[in-house]
Amino acid sequence: MAIASKSIEELLGDEAEDLLTHECETIPKDKLHVPSSSFVDDVFMQTDRNPRVLKNLQALLDHGRLGGTGYVSILPVDQGIEHSAGASFAPNPDYFDPENILKLAIEGGCNGVATTFGVLGSVARKYAHKIPFIVKLNHNELMTYPNNYNQIMFGTVDRAFDMGATAVGATIYFGSQESSRQIQEVARAFERAHELGMATILWCYTRNSAFKVDGTDYHSAADLTGQANHLGVTIQADIVKQKQPTLNGGYRALNKGDSSYGKLDEDIYDELSSDHPIDLTRYQVANSYMGRSGLINSGGASGDNDFEQVIRTAVINKRAGGMGLITGRKAFQRPMEEGIRILNFIQDVYLDDDITVA
Known part of the structure; x- marks a missing residue:
């Protein structure tokens, strides 16, 4: 059977019943701020965000196939720096050309x-008015030998604003030796972005051997x-971007024996x-102010399934x-038509009213 003709249940396989019928008995759903068509009115209208931020958040939530649902499907393509352009685009060299990235997202x-x-x-003048831009401010460059895993700024918030960006994004490697600098750097950048009216998205990655x-x-x-x-x-x-917990x-584990790390409660x-x-991911949502800041999970590396x-x-x-979801390599490392299908498959989950919050 071709993938395109399979239902969500068939794609979930043996896990279908468990994933589609599970009810959380940990943090109840009525404690959450769940995405909806009125999410900006219900949640962000209570915050200190200025009217321009509210406008840009609404523009992001209103665009594309998921427009008006409160859910988002974002195409991220920073792998040309984070994982090297050759390794990222060798499966489909068309994406060395930036315009194809914009075409795939649209x-x-x-x-x-x-x-x-x-x-x-x-391609800013051709596309800034056609799809919301999220400018990634910092990256881990992969040229230093030996490789040095550190997020550094590649540009300014003001430049992103001049480019017509709806939002800015950044990564922090929480737990790394460089995290204190990154936290302060990104905090200043996000403050400036909000002053200028742009929304903020943070890649909240953990990194420490x-x-x-x-x-x-x-x-x-x-x-x-x-x-x-x-x-x-x-x-x-x-909005926070996070890898889904496994x-x-x-x-x-880090507090075994004589070691002491952080604080925990059983x-x-x-x-x-x-x-x-679902319960593991619910805990991520809870830590994002019970969903007041939206949790988007990453799609992971591309593969056979x-x-x-x-x-x-x-x-x-x-x-x-x-x-x-924010999914890149699974989409752009394929022929464009296949990449479009995989993005549409993701969106179909959020458009399916039968798939509800557990």
Whole structure:
């Protein structure tokens, strides 16, 4: 059976019933600020954001196939820097040309496109009025030898504003030695973006080699990523991007023996979450001010079962109370028509009224 003819249930396979019928018994859904057509009125009208920020947030939420639902589907293409252009675009060299990135986002029905100063600047006059621009301010350049994992600024907020951006994005490597500088740098940038009327999106990534304990990688643990989200919304990220959790217990693992890291309460694991993927993601939403700042999960690297993976991620995100998906490599490393289909598949999850918040 061709992927395009499969239903969401078929793509979820053996997990379909569990993922589609699960009800959270940890943090109840009535405690959340769930995405809706009136999300800006219901949530952001209470904040200190100025009218221009509200206007741009609404513009982002109103664009594309998900326009008016409160959910977002964003195409991010910063991998040319973060993972090197050759490695990122070799599967489909058409995307060395920035215009094709914009075409994919538009034809794919996305709410916005998140990419670099160079990409957006090269086609700004042709496309700034056709799709919301999200300018990524900082990147991890991958040329230093040996590789040095550090986010550095590639441009200014004012330049993003002059380019016609609706929002700016940035990454912080929470837990890294450079995180204190990055937090202060991005906090200043987000303050300036809000002054100018742009929305803010933060890639809240964890990074520290110590987060790998006894062969287990806790970079995607719900407790650590949840705290990263909480730091992100503290510097007023309107939307946080996070990897979907695959396990829990990062703080537990890092506090074994004589080691001491951070603070934890056992209720994190016993009351506020469970081993279920929807409950783990619900904990991320809770740390994003109970959804006042929208949680978008990343789609991950491309592979052989991309359609199945993105549907699973989207269902978990939506049912957990998240705001949507931000998917790049799974879309742009394919022929454009296939990339459009995979973006539309993701959007179909959020357009399906039968898939509800758990």
